[in-house]
Amino acid sequence: MMDTRKTVLFHCQHSMGMGHLVRSLTLAKTLAKRFRVVLLNGGELPEGMTFPSELDVIHLPPIGQLIDHSLYSIDTEITLEQAQEIRLHQIMKIFNEIHPDVLFIELFPFGRKKFVNELLPLLEAANALGKNAPITACSLRDILVGNRKDQEQHENRAALLANRYFDAVLSHADPDFAQLEETFQPQIPLKTPVFYTGFVLPKQEIQPVDFSEIKISKTLVVSAGGGRFGYDIFRNAATIAPALGEHFGLKVKIITGPFLPDDEFVALKKQSAEIANLEVIKFVPNLHKELCAARASISQCGYNTTMDLLQSKVPSLVIPFSEGEEDEQLIRAQRLAKLGQLQYLIPQNLTPESLFDAVKNLLNFRPDSTPLNLNGAEKTGEILAQLIGERDAKQTRAAAKKQTYSEWLKPVLDAMNRAPLPVKFFFRDDDAGWRTDRLQALLKLFDRYHLPIDLAVIPTALDASTINFLKAAKATAPQRIGLHQHGYLHQNYQSEGRNCEFGSDRSLDAQFEDISRGKALLEDIFGRNALDAIFTPPWNRCKSDTAKVLQLLNFEALSRDETAEPLHQPGLIELPIRIDWLRKRKGVALTREEFGEYLAAGIRKGKMLGLMFHHAEMDDANLQELDELLHLLAAHSYAKFYPMRELVQIKFEKLHVQNNFAL
Numbered sequence: 001m002m003d004t005r006k007t008v009l010f011h012c013q014h015s016m017g018m019g020h021l022v023r024s025l026t027l028a029k030t031l032a033k034r035f036r037v038v039l040l041n042g043g044e045l046p047e048g049m050t051f052p053s054e055l056d057v058i059h060l061p062p063i064g065q066l067i068d069h070s071l072y073s074i075d076t077e078i079t080l081e082q083a084q085e086i087r088l089h090q091i092m093k094i095f096n097e098i099h100p101d102v103l104f105i106e107l108f109p110f111g112r113k114k115f116v117n118e119l120l121p122l123l124e125a126a127n128a129l130g131k132n133a134p135i136t137a138c139s140l141r142d143i144l145v146g147n148r149k150d151q152e153q154h155e156n157r158a159a160l161l162a163n164r165y166f167d168a169v170l171s172h173a174d175p176d177f178a179q180l181e182e183t184f185q186p187q188i189p190l191k192t193p194v195f196y197t198g199f200v201l202p203k204q205e206i207q208p209v210d211f212s213e214i215k216i217s218k219t220l221v222v223s224a225g226g227g228r229f230g231y232d233i234f235r236n237a238a239t240i241a242p243a244l245g246e247h248f249g250l251k252v253k254i255i256t257g258p259f260l261p262d263d264e265f266v267a268l269k270k271q272s273a274e275i276a277n278l279e280v281i282k283f284v285p286n287l288h289k290e291l292c293a294a295r296a297s298i299s300q301c302g303y304n305t306t307m308d309l310l311q312s313k314v315p316s317l318v319i320p321f322s323e324g325e326e327d328e329q330l331i332r333a334q335r336l337a338k339l340g341q342l343q344y345l346i347p348q349n350l351t352p353e354s355l356f357d358a359v360k361n362l363l364n365f366r367p368d369s370t371p372l373n374l375n376g377a378e379k380t381g382e383i384l385a386q387l388i389g390e391r392d393a394k395q396t397r398a399a400a401k402k403q404t405y406s407e408w409l410k411p412v413l414d415a416m417n418r419a420p421l422p423v424k425f426f427f428r429d430d431d432a433g434w435r436t437d438r439l440q441a442l443l444k445l446f447d448r449y450h451l452p453i454d455l456a457v458i459p460t461a462l463d464a465s466t467i468n469f470l471k472a473a474k475a476t477a478p479q480r481i482g483l484h485q486h487g488y489l490h491q492n493y494q495s496e497g498r499n500c501e502f503g504s505d506r507s508l509d510a511q512f513e514d515i516s517r518g519k520a521l522l523e524d525i526f527g528r529n530a531l532d533a534i535f536t537p538p539w540n541r542c543k544s545d546t547a548k549v550l551q552l553l554n555f556e557a558l559s560r561d562e563t564a565e566p567l568h569q570p571g572l573i574e575l576p577i578r579i580d581w582l583r584k585r586k587g588v589a590l591t592r593e594e595f596g597e598y599l600a601a602g603i604r605k606g607k608m609l610g611l612m613f614h615h616a617e618m619d620d621a622n623l624q625e626l627d628e629l630l631h632l633l634a635a636h637s638y639a640k641f642y643p644m645r646e647l648v649q650i651k652f653e654k655l656h657v658q659n660n661f662a663l
Helices: 021-031 081-100 113-127 151-163 211-216 232-247 260-273 286-292 304-312 326-336 352-362 378-398 406-417 436-448 465-478 509-528 543-550 592-604 620-635 644-662
Strands: 007-010 036-041 054-061 061-067 072-073 102-106 133-138 167-170 192-195 218-221 251-255 278-281 296-299 314-320 423-432 454-455 479-485 609-614 638-643
Touching: 007 021, 007 081, 021 102, 021 133, 021 304, 036 081, 054 620, 072 081, 072 251, 081 113, 081 479, 081 638, 102 113, 102 378, 133 378, 151 218, 167 378, 211 620, 218 232, 218 286, 232 251, 232 260, 232 278, 232 296, 232 352, 251 286, 260 278, 286 304, 296 304, 296 352, 296 465, 304 314, 304 326, 314 326, 314 352, 406 592, 406 620, 423 436, 423 644, 436 454, 465 479, 465 509, 479 509, 479 644, 509 543, 620 638
Parallel strands: 007 036, 007 102, 036 054, 102 133, 133 167, 167 192, 218 251, 218 296, 251 278, 296 314, 423 454, 423 609, 423 638, 454 479
Antiparallel strands: 061 072
């Protein structure tokens, strides 16, 4: 089957360690839930590491970087220059073949300047596509190196490149912990939008350390990321292992990482053969699991190691890597120590004696529970989807300006053009659960114009295929597609008068039972967080008892027709529908010309316009007419569109302000 998802081309270059690769893989794996992800891996492949099967991985000829920042070809069969030439050819070939929707580049232009020979041609090729260019975004860690000899020149160059080539910078940090401008201060203003995603770390099923049982564990885990520059830590930890065993009963487990030089690994293994409580291994598939089972941890303070420490909540001593111009890890360590998350030892002060004293103090330390946003991978996907949608909508609106509209839309266009203020719209479609084929067709229209729509879902009408469709639609466009409850059975209980599921013929208890059952059913299917606290009664009718039930069940909003008498239930917002796409007059559907006048009259009233659809009753001709309307509205600069949950939030905030002033 052809993959119809949007495509992300992700360039990752790890040079001295493996942290950038680990973070990029976490991001790529999460992005693959929404997009086709093609990952360009430019660094050495760590021993024992596997790549997720859901990714398309292109391994470029690997290039490494020494402590003096000089590059070298890891494949000794080819020179650095040959590796660079092959890489450039491969990168440009894959770019031209896949036509990505997103070009996602790790660290550049804030780092990786030695890879400019392949990245600038790639960026130029993307830029040359004009209106068909991909969204170009930078994947950036929380803290940047700020101690370069040419720091000012470096930062100004980075700002220029970002402003010229990039649509967005995604900083994988909690802004309450670190903001880009704290370690990036160019004289040239950065104009590219910066989005904070939260910290990026893999979803783990291992439970964090339980401090009530922490004394059961006797293992001190010692690690240093990929291990290339961790020998001083390992050597000192091995030296004090006998004393740690004697005084505290600790077993020292050194995980060197795959990049520790072989001679250093051999020396440590030889030492471990002579010390009963010392174990030395090269690699573990899940460091987080090791940390959750540990009494304490010693490590460097790279981004990924730090994420494992924060998530596992193990008492941690970090010895930040700070060779040459590197100050990123020291800054991170100092900030986390200030928050009570860990303790740190400056590497220049590292001796067996200082390390022993630090471990002694560490055994009495418990990390604080300062909350940090650790949902960066999911948020990255949301941001990229939003950027793609905004680009597509802009292109659609540009094309729509050339559109010649049907006669029935001319009153609508005239009313929009004469509107003194922006015209605000929301869209609600009822009866999700019936005729899913027609719902799919309706959602395609809203996706085409990148417009929000809220689906009123009948809890008892959902079969497996509809559930899967709604879950996929929500995951693909979580900000644009809303799901909320639409009655329970969608069944009429009125013995006389108009159809109503929650009318005068039903007791408050009966209404409570049905609505609560429906709510529980939808939450079980979709999860509470996927549902909005909004209720739409079938046939847009209910009584005052229904509002009381909704408040008891923590609903925040009720949506009915504007002709319904307001219920004035405290704490319950009302979002009335003012335009019915299938409106009838004396039982006869309006002609399109009559509907155009009806909608134009609604626009002229200057109120929020809620448009209601019933997809199950909409045939292809009807959808074609709706396509024309959405075309007009999406292209019009006076039109503003809202998901219903956003309107609920706005109304609650206004009530809060009014109540505060009343006090």
